[in-house]
Amino acid sequence: METAAVELSEVGLCYPGKPPVQVLDGLSLSVQKRSFVSLIGPSGCGKSTLLRIVAGILPATSGTVRVEGGTALDAQRAHRFGFVFQDAALLPWRSVQENVELLGELVGLDPAVRRAQAAALLALVDLKGREHLRPSQLSGGMRQRVAIARALVINPSILLMDEPFSAVDEFQRESLNKELLRIWSEQQNSVLFVTHNIEEAVFLSDYVCVMGPHGGEIVEYLPVELDRPRPEEVRVSPEFLALRRHLREILVR
Amino acid sequence: MKSLSAEMTDRPAVASASAQASTPQPAPRRGTSRVAHWLVPIVAIAAIIAIWQATVVSLGLKPYFIPSPARVAETLVDNGRTIWDAAVPTIEQAMTGFAIGNLLAVALSIWFVHARSARRAVYPLAIVLQSIPLVALAPIAIVTIGTGFATKVVMTAIISFFPTLVNMMRGLDSVDHSLVELFQSVHAKRSAVLWKLRWPNALPYLFAGLRITASASVIGAVIVEWIGGDQGLGYMVINSTYQFNTPLLWASLVASSLLVLAAFGLVSLAERVMVPWNRSTAAGDA
Numbered sequence: 001m002e003t004a005a006v007e008l009s010e011v012g013l014c015y016p017g018k019p020p021v022q023v024l025d026g027l028s029l030s031v032q033k034r035s036f037v038s039l040i041g042p043s044g045c046g047k048s049t050l051l052r053i054v055a056g057i058l059p060a061t062s063g064t065v066r067v068e069g070g071t072a073l074d075a076q077r078a079h080r081f082g083f084v085f086q087d088a089a090l091l092p093w094r095s096v097q098e099n100v101e102l103l104g105e106l107v108g109l110d111p112a113v114r115r116a117q118a119a120a121l122l123a124l125v126d127l128k129g130r131e132h133l134r135p136s137q138l139s140g141g142m143r144q145r146v147a148i149a150r151a152l153v154i155n156p157s158i159l160l161m162d163e164p165f166s167a168v169d170e171f172q173r174e175s176l177n178k179e180l181l182r183i184w185s186e187q188q189n190s191v192l193f194v195t196h197n198i199e200e201a202v203f204l205s206d207y208v209c210v211m212g213p214h215g216g217e218i219v220e221y222l223p224v225e226l227d228r229p230r231p232e233e234v235r236v237s238p239e240f241l242a243l244r245r246h247l248r249e250i251l252v253r
Numbered sequence: 254m255k256s257l258s259a260e261m262t263d264r265p266a267v268a269s270a271s272a273q274a275s276t277p278q279p280a281p282r283r284g285t286s287r288v289a290h291w292l293v294p295i296v297a298i299a300a301i302i303a304i305w306q307a308t309v310v311s312l313g314l315k316p317y318f319i320p321s322p323a324r325v326a327e328t329l330v331d332n333g334r335t336i337w338d339a340a341v342p343t344i345e346q347a348m349t350g351f352a353i354g355n356l357l358a359v360a361l362s363i364w365f366v367h368a369r370s371a372r373r374a375v376y377p378l379a380i381v382l383q384s385i386p387l388v389a390l391a392p393i394a395i396v397t398i399g400t401g402f403a404t405k406v407v408m409t410a411i412i413s414f415f416p417t418l419v420n421m422m423r424g425l426d427s428v429d430h431s432l433v434e435l436f437q438s439v440h441a442k443r444s445a446v447l448w449k450l451r452w453p454n455a456l457p458y459l460f461a462g463l464r465i466t467a468s469a470s471v472i473g474a475v476i477v478e479w480i481g482g483d484q485g486l487g488y489m490v491i492n493s494t495y496q497f498n499t500p501l502l503w504a505s506l507v508a509s510s511l512l513v514l515a516a517f518g519l520v521s522l523a524e525r526v527m528v529p530w531n532r533s534t535a536a537g538d539a
């Protein structure tokens with residue numbers, strides 16, 4: 001069997017402090033290569049913490065974390081991760097183009113290569129012609145698209161997205177969802193996607209992973225067996241609505 | 254005109270720090286034209302000068318008591334050469350102290366980013382030193398180092414040091430945490446985090462510090478000359494006081510404040526060039 005993109009077993013995390021906060025306890029989860037997995041759960045259950053652990057930003061205090069067969073830090077050193085945050089977190093002093101090139105600079109990509117790569121990605125996220133604008137001159141949705149392009153510039157095999165579309169309105173979210181699926185089908189990376197939006201989770205994912213309110217246990221690992229590519233109409237199909245209802249019941253309970 | 258961006262609210266430190274130094278002025282609002290923006294303070298200053306002139310003339314006040322603005326201007330022109338000769342050493346020591354104090358502050362703030370314990374050890378000392386008033390520190394410096402150039406430079410350097418240190422530390426610290434994590438997620442070097450993230454983030458804060466210290470170093474230089482000097486604008490102030498040459502006293506005061514304005518203007522100009530992404534903040538104080 002192929003090694004999983006991300007394999008967490010019995011992972012625990014305790015933030016030090018008085019008193020220490022045990023956020024995750026004995027959490028196991030695996031993300032297969034090239035699959036799209038959403039994480040959904042009540043606020044404060046540890047979703048962002050989990051992404052940080054996977055990216056090797058925060059070391060787990062117990063359990064094991066394997067990323068593509070190695071440790072999270074190995075994967076970090078090999079530049080396997082693309083991270084997208086809730087707030088686009090662009091550098092205000094850089095133009096759109098320079099923002100997209102940032103990670104390329106950090107990992108030492110050849111300038112010509114990263115310039116070409118950034119230009120291609122900006123076309124992919126539909127921002128051609130806006131290369132020289134500053135982030136303050138963009139709309140929220142455009143900023144988020146820049147953030148996605150920025151994450152992709154180093155060709156990461158694992159995309160970690162922490163509520164990337166929670167700050168944009170419903171319509172923009174739907175169009176960004178569609179765009180993300182298109183990008184993902186071209187890039188073929190594995191995605192771990194945190195969201196609060198059930199519909200978004202179902203529309204995007206191969207699996208929706210529901211976290212419980214405390215201790216970060218996974219209360220449901222729900223496969224979404226809807227054909228891809230998924231047209232907009234899938235959102236009103238009976239299968240889709242059934243999955244939505246099922247998730248709502250778990251989350252509201 | 255560009256609309257006010259979100260950055261303005263993102264940077265409270267800059268706004269508050271620069272507010273200490275700059276004269277309160279309404280920020281350019283949408284709809285207010287550029288001309289009106291400059292016209293208001295000019296009209297206000299002109300009005301004050303006119304009232305001053307009218308009062309002196311109508312009450313028949315003697316020049317050795319309060320000279321009229323016209324008389325001050327006349328003195329300024331007649332003694333242009335003397336005043337300029339006095340201003341040169343003031344400018345020299347202000348600029349030298351400004352450069353040394355700010356360079357030290359910037360270097361120290363960068364060191365503090367990487368050395369938390371050094372920061373805990375040195376920072377409180379710096380705060381204590383800052384709380385000593387200049388007029389108390391100057392005589393000590395004069396007694397120990399003498400009345401020469403070195404003393405004056407040390408004093409203006411001390412004045413220039415703290416506002417920039419405090420601003421720089423805040424600027425280097427106040428980076429978006431998500432961005433630090435983004436850098437970490439690709440295993441970026443600490444030097445990359447410093448030069449590609451913290452340093453540019455701190456530039457608007459640096460300029461807030463520079464704007465304060467540019468004016469303060471000139472004022473400090475004048476005060477040190479006033480306390481114990483044998484040349485410079487501060488010396489001219491005290492000399493003309495003893496000679497009851499009130500018009501010259503006023504003229505040297507005007508010359509000093511013109512210097513302060515020039516220093517402030519130069520820094521604001523440099524800020525516009527070097528921190529173009531922060532235009533909204535710069536425009537508020539310019």
Ligand SMILES: Nc1ncnc2c1ncn2[C@@H]1O[C@H](COP(=O)(O)OP(=O)(O)OP(=O)(O)O)[C@@H](O)[C@H]1O
Binds near residue numbers: 015016041045046047
């Ligand atoms: N640096 C920290 N120190 C101590 N506790 C923390 C820290 N960061 C997060 N926590 C705590 O850990 C818990 C989980 O936080 P986390 O940000 O992972 O939640 P989340 O699931 O992403 O929530 P949300 O959906 O609101 O973003 C919260 O209770 C939070 O208070």
Ligand SMILES: [Mg+2]
Binds near residue numbers: 047162
């Ligand atoms: Mg979160």
